Amino acid sequence: MPLIELLGIAASASLLAGWRMYLVVLATGIAMRTGYVPLPDHLEGLQVLANPWVMGIAALGAAAEFFADKVAWLDSIWDAxxxxxxxxxxxxxxxxxxxPGDPAMQVVAFLLGGGGALAAHGAKAGARAAINTSPEPVSNVAMSTLEDAAxxxxxWLIYEYPWAAAGVAALLLALTVWLVLTLRKLIRRVFGRRNPPPAGEGDHAKHGGGAPSA
Known part of the structure; x- marks a missing residue:
């Protein structure tokens, strides 16, 4: 398999793990065990995910995450x-x-995979924290369901069509960066409103800030 496809699969899986780690592990394990989705032949390292114990723990985690993600306050605790x-x-x-025979690539994959998952997690947790401030539950449930389906x-797309994995990874990374920048602007706007300049400071600056004449 070309290197770009391999790195695309690794990057996409890592970024998706930042959203739904248990679901990614469970879905990959099911695909490996049943052969329903023809995973690339070289992914021997993922065979451990088809272990019944691993799949059982992942299923419990995925079920807990599915329900926790639908309750606003519990979702924030779960993400934290x-x-x-x-x-x-x-x-x-x-x-x-x-x-596994390329130590340098293993180090690169470990660092980039962890960094990508952390970035995706931060963007997801921040976006959901903003949505969770809404008193109505519909937006939170709708976003959670969208994350599950996506x-x-x-x-499935990156395992079925490895040539598209790099594009999926780029799309997920762009979405992550956009969410982080949007959340940064939102936070600055909120804290800017909560911390207005002291009374008179704006007028003082407007008139030049000089000392009053005698």
Whole structure:
């Protein structure tokens, strides 16, 4: 398999793990065990995900995440608790995908996989925290369901069509960067409103800030 396709699969899986780590592990394990989705032959490292114990734990985690993600306050707690778990999971997924005989590529995959998962997790958690401030539950449930469907669909896409994996990774990375920048602007706007300049300071600056004449 070409290197660009291999790196695309590793990057996409890691970024998706930043959203739905348990679901990514479970879906990959099911695909490996049933052969329903023809995964690339060289991904021997992912065979461990087809282990019944691994799939069972991933299924429990995916089920818990599915329901926790639909409740605003519980979703924020869940995301905070997985700030360390998701990046590590993304790094290990990327590590399992690349060639085990190339130590340099393994290091690169581990670092980039962990960094990508951390960035995706941060963007996802921040976006959901902003949505969770809404008193109505519809937007939170709708966004959570969209994340579930997108994670499964994109995971199937990169395994079924490895040549598209690099494009999927680029799309996910662009979405992550856009979310981070949008959240940064939102945070600055909110804190800017909460911390107005002291009374008189604006007028003082407007008139030049000089000392009053005698």
């Amino acid at each position: 608790a997985h700030t360390f778990v998701r990046p590590v999971g993304g790094a290990l997924l990327a590590l399992a995908i690349v060639d 994670s499964v669909g994109l995971l």
